[in-house]
Amino acid sequence: MTSSPGGRAGRAAARDAWTFELHPSVRHRALRRPTPPADMPSHRRLRVYTQDPSIGRLDGQVCTLAVPYETLTPGPAGGWFVVDDRGSPEAPLDLDRPALLMSDGLTPSTTERAFACQMVYAVAMETYARFRDALGRDPGFGPIPHADRRLRIIPRAFEEGNAYYDRDAGTVEFGWGKAEAFAQGRSQPGGLVYLALSRDIIAHEVSHALLDGLRPNFLRPTHRDVPALHEGFADLVAIFLHFSQRDIVAAAIDRTQGRVDTDQLAAIGRQFGFDLNSGTGPLRTAVHSTSWDTPIPEAHTYGANAEEHDLGAVLVSAVFEAFRRVFEAKTHRLRHALAPYQGRLPSEGVELLAGEACTLARQFLNIVIRAVDYCPSFHCTFGEYLRAMITADADLVGDDPWAYRESLVSAFRHYGITVPDVPDLSEPALTWKRPETPLTIEALRFSQLRLECRDGLIDWSDDSRQVAAAEALGKAVCNATHGREFGLLPPSSTVRPPRVLSLRTLRRVSPDGTVNFDTVAEITQKRKVREGFFFGGSTLVIDADGRVRYAVRKDVDSERRLKAQRAWLKRQPAEVREAAWAEHSSVSAGLLRRMHE
Numbered sequence: 167m168t169s170s171p172g173g174r175a176g177r178a179a180a181r182d183a184w185t186f187e188l189h190p191s192v193r194h195r196a197l198r199r200p201t202p203p204a205d206m207p208s209h210r211r212l213r214v215y216t217q218d219p220s221i222g223r224l225d226g227q228v229c230t231l232a233v234p235y236e237t238l239t240p241g242p243a244g245g246w247f248v249v250d251d252r253g254s255p256e257a258p259l260d261l262d263r264p265a266l267l268m269s270d271g272l273t274p275s276t277t278e279r280a281f282a283c284q285m286v287y288a289v290a291m292e293t294y295a296r297f298r299d300a301l302g303r304d305p306g307f308g309p310i311p312h313a314d315r316r317l318r319i320i321p322r323a324f325e326e327g328n329a330y331y332d333r334d335a336g337t338v339e340f341g342w343g344k345a346e347a348f349a350q351g352r353s354q355p356g357g358l359v360y361l362a363l364s365r366d367i368i369a370h371e372v373s374h375a376l377l378d379g380l381r382p383n384f385l386r387p388t389h390r391d392v393p394a395l396h397e398g399f400a401d402l403v404a405i406f407l408h409f410s411q412r413d414i415v416a417a418a419i420d421r422t423q424g425r426v427d428t429d430q431l432a433a434i435g436r437q438f439g440f441d442l443n444s445g446t447g448p449l450r451t452a453v454h455s456t457s458w459d460t461p462i463p464e465a466h467t468y469g470a471n472a473e474e475h476d477l478g479a480v481l482v483s484a485v486f487e488a489f490r491r492v493f494e495a496k497t498h499r500l501r502h503a504l505a506p507y508q509g510r511l512p513s514e515g516v517e518l519l520a521g522e523a524c525t526l527a528r529q530f531l532n533i534v535i536r537a538v539d540y541c542p543s544f545h546c547t548f549g550e551y552l553r554a555m556i557t558a559d560a561d562l563v564g565d566d567p568w569a570y571r572e573s574l575v576s577a578f579r580h581y582g583i584t585v586p587d588v589p590d591l592s593e594p595a596l597t598w599k600r601p602e603t604p605l606t607i608e609a610l611r612f613s614q615l616r617l618e619c620r621d622g623l624i625d626w627s628d629d630s631r632q633v634a635a636a637e638a639l640g641k642a643v644c645n646a647t648h649g650r651e652f653g654l655l656p657p658s659s660t661v662r663p664p665r666v667l668s669l670r671t672l673r674r675v676s677p678d679g680t681v682n683f684d685t686v687a688e689i690t691q692k693r694k695v696r697e698g699f700f701f702g703g704s705t706l707v708i709d710a711d712g713r714v715r716y717a718v719r720k721d722v723d724s725e726r727r728l729k730a731q732r733a734w735l736k737r738q739p740a741e742v743r744e745a746a747w748a749e750h751s752s753v754s755a756g757l758l759r760r761m762h763e
Contacts (some may be wrong), residue, residue, distance in 0.1 A: 182646035185663040186689075192636045193665055195626050196306030197315045200245050202235050210235045212261070212271040212288040216414055217430075218364040220437040221353050225430075227340070227412045228274050233291035238262050242287050246294055246307075249283045250337075259283040264601040279552025282321040282345050282362045286340070289368040290319060292410075292413050293403065297376050300535035302683075303623050308378030308385075310336030317375055321362035327442040331374040334387070338371045348445030359441045366404040366434035366449075373400040378534050383544035383690070383701070384668075386748045387738070390472060397478030402534050404434045407453055409527030416520035419438045423511055424501050426493055426523050427453045428739040432486055444743055450479050452486035465705075468548070468582035480581050480649055481548055487577035489530045492568055497522050533559050533570070539597065539672055541687040542718050544701055545727065549585030550718075552578050556596045557716065562676045583602075598707075598716040601651045605714045609638035610685055612710040617671060624683060625669050636666045639687055642737050645707070653706040661693040661722065664703065672707075683710045693721045697735075699745025700728055 169759045202208075207720050209232040215221070216229045236244045240258035243249065251258065259280045261271060271288070277280045297305045307317050310333060319339045327343030339363035347355045377399055378385060408431050409415055418430045426432070431529045433439075435449025443449055454466040462483075463472050471477040497519055506514035534553055540554035556571050566572070575591050588595045608614070611684075615635060618627040626632040643652050644664045657663040667688040690703035702722025707715045720727070735743045 184644045186640040186644040190665045196304040198304050214285050214288050217360045218437040229411045230289045230293050247290050249287050252742050286319045286321050289365050293369045293372045300532040306379040307375045308333050311334045313516050314505040331371050349441040353441045370400040374405040380538045382751050385410040387742050393474040398481030401482045406531035411525045412524050419519050420516045423706045452482045475688045484577045484581045488573040491573040536713045539686045548583045553596050557598045607642045609711045611712040624673050625639050636669045642664045652703040653719040664691045699749045711730045735736035
């Protein structure tokens with residue numbers, strides 16, 4: 167059955183139709199980068215610290231990022247980000263000055279405030295570009311309050327060893343602190359540590375803002391996995407960005423003689439950990455076992471952790487273990503052919519292995535980001551995120567000769583992560599299912615959407631077309647015929663009308679160059695319960711012919727999920743309970759500050 171308004175089916179659908187709403191975000195396309203002048207390069211080169219200032223020069227302290235070029239105003243301020251160096255006595259940084267354009271920006275410095283502005287801008291742009299490439303569209307940010315919808319980045323916001331994304335203020339804020347007595351190496355006790363000079367922490371916090379744009383209800387803490395997923399996801403982005411500098415990866419592989427499980431590549435927050443946190447190691451690391459044939463220490467497994475950063479680290483470790491497994495499988499013959507001569511791999515072999523690691527890390531980061539489009543709109547568990555990764559990757563690469571998906575499943579089990587509501591852990595069982603009643607929405611055929619291609623991306627040509635497509639989706643799904651299959655109920659005194667929360671294009675390029683297009687939508691609904699509001703609905707993946715391929719469903723009347731949510735929230739602080747049951751997706755700045763270090 168289709169959503170076509172003509173004929174008997176159309177008249178029946180009209181009689182059975184439910185009232186529905188469009189979320190305000192559906193009425194505005196994601197912010198897009200202005201087209202740069204034709205005579206300017208495609209990328210701007212800017213120097214940054216490879217990780218943070220604690221890395222020595224001989225270890226590759228500084229690297230140069232090539233970020234998408236855009237015309238900037240002083241700050242710097244561009245199409246997506248505005249760097250606001252509050253309290254600085256200096257003029258805002260102008261990266262369009264000819265001298266800086268010709269010299270890859272300012273020289274890295276721990277004492278020059280302007281360099282911190284350059285650093286946060288460059289890494290924020292690097293992170294945004296990776297999301298944009300993975301999704302095939304501009305991802306945008308969460309529901310930030312600024313009329314221009316640009317994210318503000320504050321390099322020196324407060325004197326505290328912390329950093330966080332604040333949705334209500336529309337900012338990413340970085341603090342600074344004094345190194346503790348246990349500081350060692352290049353730092354000394356009492357020295358200043360600026361978190362805005364850590365590439366890991368910048369990428370981590372900007373990833374929070376980007377994930378909030380893709381799934382705003384992931385900030386609604388209804389299950390212990392939900393805040394942990396935010397943390398783990400942001401860590402994964404930061405870690406896989408380490409592999410974007412091939413020379414740094416080669417140096418690490420040379421030290422380990424062929425492995426990628428070194429803290430230089432698999433840990434984040436080195437200076438934060440050594441100088442401000444514990445003095446014994448980086449803030450977090452993804453490696454807790456050198457072999458997948460031995461049990462993981464219990465302290466690092468899923469069942470042993472409850473705090474969101476520790477639990478998020480379990481997710482990071484599982485995904486990174488899958489990455490290691492595939493890397494070793496793909497390079498086995500190469501490493502055998504490069505058998506060490508006089509105890510060392512040849513330099514040419516190290517370079518080849520580094521190239522393989524960088525390519526594979528980019529593929530895994532794409533899997534991590536693309537999976538978000540296949541996740542439930544809210545209350546997403548680690549097991550459901552695994553299902554999203556498996557489905558998204560299977561959609562793109564039908565044949566999996568190097569067992570990426572099998573490695574992910576095995577690694578998740580190695581860390582004790584289980585998957586609810588599946589008969590087994592086979593790929594067919596983990597892949598999301600189609601609706602039982604086939605549904606084709608004619609108005610969502612790509613041939614009728616009149617999308618435009620710009621900078622290699624597919625997007626709406628204007629806001630009115632996006633609104634019309636969202637209206638067609640709501641009419642097709644929000645009715646007695648299909649509503650229950652998408653977790654919805656007829657509106658009533660206790661059940662609010664369904665709402666089309668988002669409607670986005672998705673472009674995916676497979677390793678063999680095949681390009682696939684889909685539309686991804688979220689339809690949510692809330693009902694009144696004694697504590698506040700309980701949510702349901704579906705994520706829909708719709709193909710280029712308008713067919714609903716997957717419905718990732720959460721029933722709004724699920725008593726089992728409601729009971730589990732109540733049981734978990736009883737043990738949580740008041741601010742967590744308030745955020746979980748709130749009618750609108752609102753999280754206090756204090757809770758964000760605690761959750762998003």
